[in-house]
Amino acid sequence: AQSVSQHNHHVILSEAASLELGCNYSYGGTVNLFWYVQYPGQHLQLLLKYFSGDPLVKGIKGFEAEFIKSKFSFNLRKPSVQWSDTAEYFCAPKKVTQAGTALIFGKGTTLSVSS
Amino acid sequence: SAVISQKPSRDICQRGTSLTIQCQVDSQVTMMFWYRQQPGQSLTLIATANQGSEATYESGFVIDKFPISRPNLTFSTLTVSNLSPEDSSIYLCSAEQEGLPEAFFGQGTRLTVV
Numbered sequence: 338a339q340s341v342s343q344h345n346h347h348v349i350l351s352e353a354a355s356l357e358l359g360c361n362y363s364y365g366g367t368v369n370l371f372w373y374v375q376y377p378g379q380h381l382q383l384l385l386k387y388f389s390g391d392p393l394v395k396g397i398k399g400f401e402a403e404f405i406k407s408k409f410s411f412n413l414r415k416p417s418v419q420w421s422d423t424a425e426y427f428c429a430p431k432k433v434t435q436a437g438t439a440l441i442f443g444k445g446t447t448l449s450v451s452s
Numbered sequence: 453s454a455v456i457s458q459k460p461s462r463d464i465c466q467r468g469t470s471l472t473i474q475c476q477v478d479s480q481v482t483m484m485f486w487y488r489q490q491p492g493q494s495l496t497l498i499a500t501a502n503q504g505s506e507a508t509y510e511s512g513f514v515i516d517k518f519p520i521s522r523p524n525l526t527f528s529t530l531t532v533s534n535l536s537p538e539d540s541s542i543y544l545c546s547a548e549q550e551g552l553p554e555a556f557f558g559q560g561t562r563l564t565v566v
Contacts, residue, residue: 369553380456381544381557388553427494431553436500436508439485440546440555444494 339364339432343443350418350450358413358446360428369431370411371440372402376424384426387411398422420452454479458545458558465535465565472531473561475545480525485546485555486518495544501528535565 344359362368372384385396392404402413411428428443455478465471475484484501498518499507507520522528532539545558 371554373557380559383554383556386554434497434500434508434510436502437483439483439497439500440495441497442487442495 339430339441341428341430341441341443343426343428343446345446346444347447347449350448352420352450352452353417354450356413356415356418356422356448358426358428358448360411360413360443361409362411362428362430363409364432368404368406369438370402370404371429371431372396372400372411372413373427373429373442374424375427381427384413418448418450420450422448423450424448454481454547454549454556456545456547456556456558458561460561461559462562463564465563467535467537467565469535470531470533471535471561471563472529473543473545475528475530475547475558477526477547477556479549481547482525482550483548483555484522484528485548486520486528486530487544487546489542489544489560491540498530498543532563535563537565539563540565 340363342361370387373381374384375381387394387404395401400415426446429440431438432441457476459474486498487495489495497510498513499509501507501522503522519531542560544560546555
């Protein structure tokens with residue numbers, strides 16, 4: 338079965354620390370990979386996506402992610418976090434469904450940044 | 453990007469009753485999806501709502517429990533039937549626009565069954 342695994346459940350950092358959140362998916366073939374973020378009280382928003390081409394993709398607010406095909410990984414990084422990055426982060430590859438394709442979600446990582 | 457509105461944003465329902473959640477998109481979309489997020493869990497895909505045909509359900513979800521309508525390209529409803537406390541979750545509507553790979557999400561409906 339197609340699945341996704343996020344390594345960290347809760348990460349606590351101080352402002353200006355570097356961030357890396359791990360994500361692994363279980364299947365090969367064509368992959369479309371996404372990271373979504375949910376700020377407190379807000380809806381899920383797209384952070385960045387990988388579709389093809391350069392495996393290092395940049396998203397909003399200084400986030401980036403690297404697709405490593407050989408490791409089935411799509412880790413999210415940010416060199417220096419801010420208090421406003423406090424949120425829940427979801428890795429979400431697309432999977433093939435009976436109706437086409439749809440996102441499947443990891444369990445999410447709660448990031449808490451202290452000022 | 454599409455803006456998705458869900459109604460209601462939250463509800464408390466008695467067991468044995470049903471709740472219908474509405475999802476309205478501000479532009480035409482190709483695919484619409486319904487997800488469930490149980491407490492402490494990730495999002496799980498319930499079904500894909502196809503315009504003009506029956507929804508396609510994921511393993512573990514059935515039409516009798518989660519009937520879905522999609523009468524046009526901007527609107528869908530999810531009904532959670534015969535409610536039990538185990539149905540207490542956040543239900544999210546999602547949509548994809550033609551030509552864009554990413555999905556957009558509504559703010560969710562928080563359902564509590566008592």
